[in-house]
Amino acid sequence: MRHHYGTTTLFFFITFLSLFSSKFASSLDTLTATQSLINGQTLISTSQGFELGFFTPGNSRNWYVGIWYKNIPRTYVWVANRDKPLSNSSGTFKIFNQSIALFDLAGKVVWSSNQTNARNPVMQLLDSGNLVLKEQVSESGQFLWQSFDYPTDTLLPDMKLGWDLNTGLDRYLSSWKSSEDPGTGDFSFKLEYHGFPEVFLWKDNEIEYRSGPWNGQRFSGVPEMKPVDYLSFNFITEQDEVYYSFHIATKNLYSRLTVTSSGLLQRFAWIPETQQWNKFWYAPKDQCDNYKECGAYGICDSNASPVCKCLKGFQPKNHQAWDLRDGSGGCVRKTNLECLKDKFLHMKNMKLPQSTTSFVDRSMSLKNCELLCSRNCSCTAYANSNISNGGSGCVIWTGELFDLRQYPEGGQDLYVRLAASDIGDGGSADTIIICIAVGIGILILSLTGFSIWKRKRLLSVCNGTQQKGPQERSQDLLLNEVVINKKDYSGEKSTDELELPLFDFSTIAAATGNFCDENKLGEGGFGCVHKGRLVEGQEVAVKRLSKKSGQGTEEFKNEVRLIARLQHRNLVRLLGCCIEMDEKILIYEFMENRSLDSVLFNKAKSSLLNWQRRFNIICGTARGLLYLHQDSRFRIIHRDLKASNILLDGEWTPKISDFGMARIFGGDQTQANTRRIVGTYGYMSPEYAMDGLFSVKSDVFSFGVLVLEIVCGEKNRGFYHSNSELNLLGNVWRQWKDGNGLEVLDISVGSSYSPSEVLRCIQVGLLCVQERAEDRPTMASAVLMLSSETASMPQPKTPGYCLGRSPFETDSSSSKQDESFTVNQVTVTVLDAR
Template identity: 70%
Template sequence: MRTITNHHFCNFLLFFIFLTIFPTISISADTLTATQSIIHNQTLVSPGDVFELGFFTLEHPGEWYVGIWYKNIPDRTYVWVANRDNPLANSSGIFKLEDGNLFLLDQGQNLVWSSNITKGENPVAQLLDSGNLVVREANTNNETNNYLWQSFDYPTDTLLPDMKLGWDLSAGFNRFLTSWRAIGDPSSGDFSFKLDYRGFPEIFLWNKQERKYRSGPWNGLRFSGVPEMKPIDYITFNFVTNQDEVYYSFSIANKNLLSRLIVNPTGTLQRLTWIPDTNQWNPFWYAPKDQCDNYGECGPYGICDSNASPVCKCPKGFSPKNQQTWNLRDGSDGCIRKTDLNCTKDKFLHLTNMKLPESTTSYVDRTMNIKDCEALCTRNCSCTAYSNSDIRNGGTGCVIWTADLIDLRQYTDGGQDLFVRLAASDLENGGNTTTLIIGITVVAGVLLLGLIAYVIWKRKAVKRRGKIQMKGPLERSQDLLLNEVIISSKEYSGESQPDELELTLFDFDTIATATNNFSDENKLGQGGFGCVYKGRLVEGQQIAVKRLSRNSGQGTEEFKNEVRLIARLQHRNLVRLLGCCSEMDEKMLVYEYMEHRSLDSVLFNKARSSLLNWQRRFNIICGIARGILYLHQDSRFRIIHRDLKASNILLDGEMNPKISDFGMARIFGGDQAEANTKKIVGTYGYMSPEYAMDGLFSAKSDVFSFGVLVLEVVSGKKNRGFYHSNSELNLLGHAWRSWKEGKGLELIDSTAGDTYQAHEVLRCIQVGLLCVQERAEDRPSMSTVVLMLNSDTATMSQPKTPGFCLGRNTLETDSSTSKQDESCTVNQVTVTMLDAR
């Protein structure tokens, strides 16, 4: 700490007394000179009234900061904080310029923060309309090279237009973004966005010391891993690399447009633009946005494709390194070569629409063309791949990789060409006569073997058909069930050939042994589909087995639907289907085992609900949201779940949520927005009004169910069966009334502990109420929901009246298997729901 001399202390004391006597005295609008200071309730304002600098406090009254914010935005948005990791204990601080240095002192004259420069003859500090606080000589203009110091060189969590993100190599310092610790806490958080200038420069999002996301290198037009980064009339993206500096920036042509890039406390990158008409920040872009954005999702040489199922695949000439985990849809071990390389005889596999692999150890020559690049890579036996460094004008420059290729991704549109070194024998070569002869021989042999296999299969099929004809109708349908599932997948995939199900087929004896003959001790629960049992395979893996009840009228269709859908889905917040069994009249699904079972068994259990502190509840809400977003938008199919509820959310050993039970799910076409059904399936308390009343369902039906889940997770109460003690309102009605009366925090479950942050709880309640609004068109999409949950600064609209049931009902069970009719009122409109699932 720096202690000010007695002379300075006297000057400060006199200055403070002077300001006490004349409290209305103000300083120059945008400039601070050596004879001026700023204290509480005084600010600097940029010349165009765009930005303002001053003292502020957030959730903790004993923590004060000096920062910069947008002046004319109602919901104050901070873009820079001077003393983010060293707050003042109260508002009695002073911000001043002395000897060319900016100082922040507390009431005891102790140094809290400084710009840490020692140069300047007659300096002044000025706040510019760009949001940059600069120190410059008084007799100079605002040219950047005349700045003695600028806040743009020391960013916090926000990148503003014309602000550089990256390295000043001559000065040896790095400009990078670091998230806030929490919404109300501007101290340095766990997430940072840093440019690595080595090799072929690119930017990484870090979670402490772990890479979370990678932009890919700059290819002349955009970052290789951001194909949606296309030229826009009002935004220009810039990337500069030379011997003095390497940095990224963006510029805005229309100065009235406000745009910023932030790293929020939950580790999401967001570009936001201010919309004056709605008085809110509009999410323009965010990352990571899907499973393939996770760094190294498919390991070395593995290619991630979010449009495929599973998302990980090996390129030609490679195979999974760990086939067992690969079959379980864990591709993190990556791929290995089938054939060893032979240097000068090797060829190159041409991959298109690729995100280039991690490039920090690559070699770059911007003067080469692609032919010279290939020749250089061929001569270097360590070279594993090559590509153009710039894709403009047909492609120029050369990038060469000599290590394993990490974090590969393929897009349907965007990306660029990548040439991967491969053994010549792993590539087709039609120009070689010997190879052609060998190829013809191999093909003939394969055809002969195929013919033999077909004859054998045909004989078995005839025998099997004869056996099936001898069985009853139910037994015949069970034997043919899997074939029906595979054939019907053709209709949903939209492909000319039905998809192959990468699914293990278990025999009945294996599952019976694993579950101790389906003993009651192994029984985990029971639902409309049948019973669920815990089991352990011979190799030691724990499983959960869902056994279809023989008396279930809907079971066959549920079984086919679940196999058809979930076998092709892969997401960290969806339960993983390991395999199935269909023998005679037995139908079973085998899942990964979830240690904490279903959400309702913990959330609504007084003895176990204390396991869910607020942070876990918030993580569960966000995880469910990401899973639904994947179903609605990012999966291979567009899927409406139709039965989202607490009992269909499973929790693993770390309380991570997994959406389960896809028996009632429906696939939508690419341009389909909604559908209608005569059979209402689902669970009372979670169904949207338009679905319960008219059988009309869409993605917004799932949004409604999610909103109910959010309010249940926050409150620890069931929507169905919960009534406020002083009224006939159910949970949605009670939450709506509490919100309107400003008593939202009273909803939080007492077992969630007292370490929650009020703004986070209120944000979840507001999101929940927005999702359960009566009109489907008023509800947000799940992409908007995910952004609202992960954004510290997004302005959300106020919710309208929710669609909820009024009037106590004597039917207390919330089982989805109930066959009784139920009458309820949805905003005064009575509806009778039949065929309840």
């Protein structure tokens, strides 16, 4: 009996182990129909490159099944149940009904792949990172289902982005909602196969960016896209499929293309030596990457100012909007076409126009393409469809040309149809000479007449004989100063004048209801800001310089001079001005969400600024400041960057405003000194507040303060010797050193945030407010650190505490300003250097 009992026990134990091993997967790459995967267990590809299992991103309480790199800090490349998370970790992942399925604790199917006709299916994680469902024994090697057909936000090597035209399958990337929510976000990257195929970045139903069509070597709108020894690009256009992919030839080298939750396309490569992801391409990267930035027949050139210009033979459709640096209305022809008499303008280094409705013949020569286009009166342009080996194929456009861009190098040739007279080669040499002579004569007479009139006018002003009052003469002088020449700027010698629309005072008074209190948006030392509506219905913000203010005239002129020449999505647009009698008024685009300080420091409204909005405001402000320091035609130091000078539009996009205190640096100038120190307590760098030295690093300091204010939801009120706890920089620095960086996060943000992003912003902020200017990063470095999750950053040193009011001061010029509610305001803080 005892022997029989022992044999029975051993039998059941062996049976239990057999059942246990059949039910749960080991850490291999394959799962059979009798096995399942639970939390804590993973599938690992044969080469140890990829791993599949349960995970929860960041501080999220939801659980997902996904794929990530095995030997790289968690970088997720695919998520199964991205829009149907598990509320806890008790899920089961297995093969069910010839498909792959995820079950919750109650046994309910949360997510499943397409059902197949498999007889003996197995699930396998391949070395490519592709999760496949296939027959256990298959001679064809075909997959019944694969994750590569259903991407999330990442394109891996040999993964197809595009269409299977037989089944109608569209493989495209879509962003996560946030770093802690892999659900389908607002942005998607999709290939359009109609016409001349190209890829578009969408935000919901609006196009944000266009790659340009594939021209045999690269996308037309990505001139920097060049194959290297280990990385090659493929674009396949066949009857049954159209797709883009890339291939890595070197083993153990990782590269990925992602679309982020903020709407950026980014390509990364893993650098084993540094153990970091290196970002070596992204889009959109500048203003000209914005879709249809310059409208129909407009050319965008990021190296020009303004960036939009019309094609030769065209003129702006809306001259007023064009003068206000809004080129979205595009251009229209100056001369009507005459079909067979028309000629073609040869343009080089072009991003081809939007091509989804174009005609393509890949076997036609360029000469035959020109003949075909010239005989078709609807044809507006043509080009080679393939630029490899000298060029081949033909693509023809028959409608308006949209989203044109010109590069310093790269791009390709484009031939645009123009009236023969607009090409400029139809006249004789004698006719040209006569026209030039007549033109010079008219110019000389005009200049002579203007000189005589100007001299008489100045004499009449000086002698007091001109019939104008002192206010009118003052107005004329101010107008002469506002309508300035470029020669006033260091490094600029051309004399073309700045054109800024001038509004009548009666027009502005009518738009604002005669400046009634109901339309008042804010008030500062300069005067008031009112909301207005122009006759055509456009809403504007009207900044009116107070007649009683002893400040503001210089700031007024400075702002007009500067901001009218600048164009960036993160800078507020100046629409015009009014100078009439003693009225000095600036008209801006209207910002629906007013200024950052009116929301950030208002406890009743601060919850509107969730973490994603705060992070976007930080990054947008950084890009705007980088434009001022580096990418605009002039190096501009703002000198008064603060929360009240960051305006927010209806989409919460930040716009830097108030350039009354700004200064232009010319050539290689990096630093200047001033006796008149202007700005706001708490934002001024130590070297500026104490010694009057300002540079781009002064703005970097102000930006750092702003970043920490946005993270913490508190003002930095300067340094108080009696109570250093009131200093925001000191408090954040102390918490950072103690390893408690997240403790300073504004509680109104809530629980939905990315800890890594918050800590990254805090570290960038502390780096920007370091005491020594040379230790602070440039804005280019700050933008890079903010945009990259893997960028290495130095540890910050002690912050520079800007001296502010002592506890006993009560009459500082900033005492009221610091607490005022402001919109589009001119700062009135003026400190005299000691």
